[in-house]
Amino acid sequence: MQFFVDNLDLFWDAFLTTLSLSLLAGLLALVLGTLLAALRVSPITPLRALSTFYVETFRNTPLTVVFFFVIFGLPQIDFVIDFFPGSVLAVGLYTAAFVCEAVRSGINAVPAGQAEASRAIGLTFSQSLREVVLPQAFRTVVPPLGNVLIAMVKNTSIAAGFSVSELSSLLPRLVNANAGELMLVLLGVVVCYMVITLPAAFVLSRVERRVAILR
Template sequence: MGILFEDGNFALFRDSFLQTVELSALSALLALLIGTLLAAFRVSPVPALRAFGTVWVNVFRNTPLTLLFFAVVFGLPRLDVHYSSFVFAVLALGIYTASFVCEVLRAGINTVPLGQAEAARSLGMGFGQTLTLIVLPQAARTVLGPMSSVFIALPRNSAIAGAFSISELYGAQQTLNERGYSILTIFFWVALAYLFLSAVIGLIFRFLENRLAVAR
């Protein structure tokens, strides 16, 4: 169990853990922004926007994440788009997760009574105002549970980035394995790190649920 305290392994594991946290946090932020916009498109009165949102969700939700990483990391440079591997990983994870965020939000929007939107329109509010000021705040209370599952899965999905030159937890596992350490011991510490991240994300969403329940 002392693998982390030998030959600078702790620094490797610590830096990889922090890289996973940073990658997951930035990807979650990007997914939330894109997913909210896509959810607005899915319920928009404009057919073209609804079609765009539907195609986006169906394409990226049904595309294997590994294939999406290949498309972003190797495809975008061919289109003269050049960023670091870390930025490409954030884009791939954010785009992929956004499709799931969109569907969770859309389900929450559908739980809001139609009378709420009709009342807002009767007061002269447009679609954007109705959605952002009336519908989404109410929908947020109903989607925190399923949304937590989406974001809890995000750090585990980020393990794919280790195969694309990103020094995250999976990359640390590969490095330690090459140094000859027991694979079971390595997996124990990596799994413990992912479990810790999942627990923290779960606690954050539990806190938000309690706050919104009190406000209700």
């Protein structure tokens, strides 16, 4: 217990960094992923192609490569970004591809008659998507979307390799200074991650049951 008391400030700072990174990247992924899903079902062919290209590119590229591109590649074209916002951008852009596919599956699950009825009363494609289709789609994709976001929290650990002092960065720092406390260091890091993911899973489970009743 004394080990955790002595290093409480390190764990707390790293926990807040991981939490902030997860929240900001998650918000970016949800907004961008939803927009990409809308483009993937758009009647405009170039927009569908652009969205498909984005999703296939990021879905088939390792997240570490995305980090290198954002943090070290963008400065080559005079777009310099600090390590933390760069990590938010890398994780958010990467996760958006998976959010897009989850939301698109929900859109495809909405009966075609819903969109046809909305167009029959004069709604445009964007109005129909926003007012009729997406609200129903999100109710069906809570479980897969939750899995994507929880996986994203764990993916933030890659930021430790790019000078971001998140939870995984504590492993080499504390193990080197406390060689005999390896198991305690690992336990502390695991518990901190679970403090983020378990409440998130609980909230998503409650939301899933709530929208199941609404359906």
